[in-house]
Amino acid sequence: VRFLLRVEHPLVGLSQLSQSHRLLQGDSEEVLKTLPDRSVHCVVTSPSYWGPKMQVGAGELGGEVGVGEYVAKLVRTFGEARRVLRADGSLWVVLGDGAHDDPSLSVPFLLSTAMQGEGWRLQGAHLWEKGKTNRDTVFHFTPGAVFYQDATTPEVPSVIRLARPAAQLQAGSQFYAYPTELAELAIRRTCPPGGVVLDPFVGTGTTLLAARELGRAGVGIDISERELGIARKRLGLESSGGIKMLKAIKGSPSTYDLRVLSKARDGRFVVAGYASPVIVDQEGHRITHAALR
Numbered sequence: 001v002r003f004l005l006r007v008e009h010p011l012v013g014l015s016q017l018s019q020s021h022r023l024l025q026g027d028s029e030e031v032l033k034t035l036p037d038r039s040v041h042c043v044v045t046s047p048s049y050w051g052p053k054m055q056v057g058a059g060e061l062g063g064e065v066g067v068g069e070y071v072a073k074l075v076r077t078f079g080e081a082r083r084v085l086r087a088d089g090s091l092w093v094v095l096g097d098g099a100h101d102d103p104s105l106s107v108p109f110l111l112s113t114a115m116q117g118e119g120w121r122l123q124g125a126h127l128w129e130k131g132k133t134n135r136d137t138v139f140h141f142t143p144g145a146v147f148y149q150d151a152t153t154p155e156v157p158s159v160i161r162l163a164r165p166a167a168q169l170q171a172g173s174q175f176y177a178y179p180t181e182l183a184e185l186a187i188r189r190t191c192p193p194g195g196v197v198l199d200p201f202v203g204t205g206t207t208l209l210a211a212r213e214l215g216r217a218g219v220g221i222d223i224s225e226r227e228l229g230i231a232r233k234r235l236g237l238e239s240s241g242g243i244k245m246l247k248a249i250k251g252s253p254s255t256y257d258l259r260v261l262s263k264a265r266d267g268r269f270v271v272a273g274y275a276s277p278v279i280v281d282q283e284g285h286r287i288t289h290a291a292l293r
Helices: 012-018 027-033 067-084 107-117 178-192 207-215 225-235
Strands: 004-008 021-025 040-045 085-095 121-129 136-140 159-160 168-170 171-176 195-198 217-222 243-247 269-272 277-281 286-288
Touching: 021 207, 021 225, 027 067, 027 217, 040 067, 040 178, 040 207, 067 085, 067 107, 085 107, 085 178, 107 121, 107 136, 136 178, 178 207, 195 207, 207 217, 207 225, 217 225
Parallel strands: 021 217, 040 085, 040 195, 121 159, 195 217
Antiparallel strands: 004 021, 004 243, 085 136, 121 136, 168 171, 269 277, 277 286
C-alpha cells in the first residue's frame, strides 16, 4: 500500500493543535487513522457531491460508480472521525443531491439513514437555502446523547438563508466554496473556545478559515493537491516553510503515528511507524532504521 501524506511545516505533535492549523494530504479515511483518539471537539465538513457528471481526480470523493459506494465511503470516513472526536463532540455535514438527473435520488436521506444505522445520533437536519430552488441539507450528528453546546450563542436555525458565494479566483484557479458564515454557525454552537475543529474533506479551506476567525484551531484533510494549494494560500500558510512530503514505502506501515513525528536536524524526517521507526528523506525514500531520540 502506498499512502501519501503531506504535513504543514513546522512539524509538531497533535497535542499542540490547540495553537495551530494543519493541512494533511491523503485519503481522508486513511489519514484519520493516524490522528489521536478524542483529539478534536467538532467536525464540520462539506464533502464533494456525487453524480455521473462529476469530474474528479483519481481517488477523489464523488467519482464513485454508484451512489451506494459514495455513501459507504462517507460513512467509513465518519466512522474514523468518530474515534478522533471527543465523546461530547459534534459532526456537521453539509450535503446536497449532487450533479445527477434524478430528483428522486436523495443522497442526504441515504446518508442520514446509513449514519443512524452506525449508531450516530441525528440532532438536527437543517436546510441551507442557497438560491430560490437550490437547497442543501446540513446534518448535525453526535456520537452520544450528551454533547457540548454553547448556550450563549444562537441555535443553528432550521432554515439557513445564505447565498452560495460566487466563484473565486486564486492563483489562476477558479473554485467554489460554501459560506464561512455557515461553518461559523456550527463552530460557535458546538466547539468550545480554544477547541479543535476538523474537516476531513477540507477542499479549499473554508472550514479552517471559519475556525481561525473564531479563535479555534483547525485540522484539514484532502486528497486533492490542487485544492490544498488553494487552501494554503487562503490561510496564508505559504510563508511557513512549505509542505514536506512523506510516503509510506514498500515494507513499511501504511499509516504513521503523527504524535511522534519529528524533523531531524539534518533535514531528514524521522517517522515512527507502528512496526518500527523509519527515516525517510523529503521524497519519501528510506534512509535507515533508527531509534527515535
